[in-house]
Amino acid sequence: MAGHSKWANIQHRKGRQDEKRGRIWTRLIxxxxxxxxxxxxxxxxxxxxxxxxxxxxxxxxxxxTIKRNIDKATGNLEGVSYEEIRYEGYGIGGAAIIVDTMTDxxxxxxxxxxxxxxxxxxxxxxxxxxxxxxRRVGQFVFAPGxxxxxxxxxxxxxxxxxxxxxxxxxIEVLTEPADFEAxxxxxxxxxxxxxxxxxxxxxxxxxxxxxxxxxxMQKLLDVLEDLDDVQAIYHNAEL
Numbered sequence: 551m552a553g554h555s556k557w558a559n560i561q562h563r564k565g566r567q568d569e570k571r572g573r574i575w576t577r578l579i580x581x582x583x584x585x586x587x588x589x590x591x592x593x594x595x596x597x598x599x600x601x602x603x604x605x606x607x608x609x610x611x612x613x614x615t616i617k618r619n620i621d622k623a624t625g626n627l628e629g630v631s632y633e634e635i636r637y638e639g640y641g642i643g644g645a646a647i648i649v650d651t652m653t654d655x656x657x658x659x660x661x662x663x664x665x666x667x668x669x670x671x672x673x674x675x676x677x678x679x680x681x682x683x684x685r686r687v688g689q690f691v692f693a694p695g696x697x698x699x700x701x702x703x704x705x706x707x708x709x710x711x712x713x714x715x716x717x718x719x720x721i722e723v724l725t726e727p728a729d730f731e732a733x734x735x736x737x738x739x740x741x742x743x744x745x746x747x748x749x750x751x752x753x754x755x756x757x758x759x760x761x762x763x764x765x766x767m768q769k770l771l772d773v774l775e776d777l778d779d780v781q782a783i784y785h786n787a788e789l
Contacts, residue, residue, distance in 0.1 A: 577781050578606045579619050580632055580652040586623035597731060601749065634781075637663045638681055639674045642767040645757045645787040646680035647672065653779040662777050670770040684751040684784060687711075688730030690737065690744040694719030701742055708736035724752070753786030764789040 581602040589596035593603050599620070606616050635656060637649040653659040667674045692701055694716075701721050702713045709729040714722040725733045727749050734747055759767050767787050774783055 573778070574609055575606075575611055575615075576778070577652075578602065578609060578611060579615070581781065582606060582616060582619045583623040584632055584634060584652060586620045591620045591624040600731075605748075635659060636677075636681075637674065638677065638679045639667050639672050640680065641672045641770050641785065641787060642763050643757055643759050643787070645759065645767060645785055646683050646753065647771075647774070648681060648684060648751055648784040649774055649780055650782045650784075651777075651779045652781050655779075659777075659779040662779065663774065666770070666773045666777065670773050671766050672770050681751075683755065683786060684753050686727055687750060687752050688725035688727055688733065689746065689748055689750045689752060690723040690725075690734070691746040692721040692723075692742065693745050696721055696742070700740065701737070704736050704740045704742060705733055708733045750782075751784040753784070756786045756788045758788045 582599065585596060585599040585602045589598055591599070593600040603616055607613075632652045632654055633656065635651050635653060637651065637660070639647050639649070641647050649663055651659050651663070664674045666672075690705075698713075698715060698721055701723065705713055705723045705725075710723050710725045710733050711729075712724040714724070716722065723733065723737070723744075730749055734744075737744065764787075767785075768789055771783060771785065774780055
């Protein structure tokens, strides 16, 4: 999501998330479990878990639900074992798509993702077929009307690598993944609240799609996002 369409795409995504709050909790719980299993159950020493817990709290998940799933992951309670799998492919007009999943059934997940690509005008690719077009970054997106000078001053002083002004008035701050938390703390201390704050995959270049092609691409993205095992989707289309 880049350029003039960024804010519209974010609002579309937020609207869909509001429609399916229960599914959002499911995805957050899976992220908590995987993060805790990989790096330990203490958010103070596990940045990935800390970010997952912050997102869960922002989604109004109860503290006991968060703790119970951390305990599952660290062996204190019996739980399900999830594995992370990334799929890559092409959408409408050759747009690149990355689909990150967490699943307890690899065969089911790959079949569902492949079916979504083929039915809605995309093509499933091989590992590495599009990932080279993206880079992993910390990303903050501020609503149109936010004080750009203040965002730029605070972010760059805290270690951000770039501040980008969108044609729609939104402001995007990029960081190295390792600097995400430091920049986030500085922005929040300055009273700057981002609409999006996450470590993400950002496309180096974008493809602009309009009219029917944009509608078809949005449908493909929506269908992929609706799959139970899908955690996140990244793409380089401007819709």
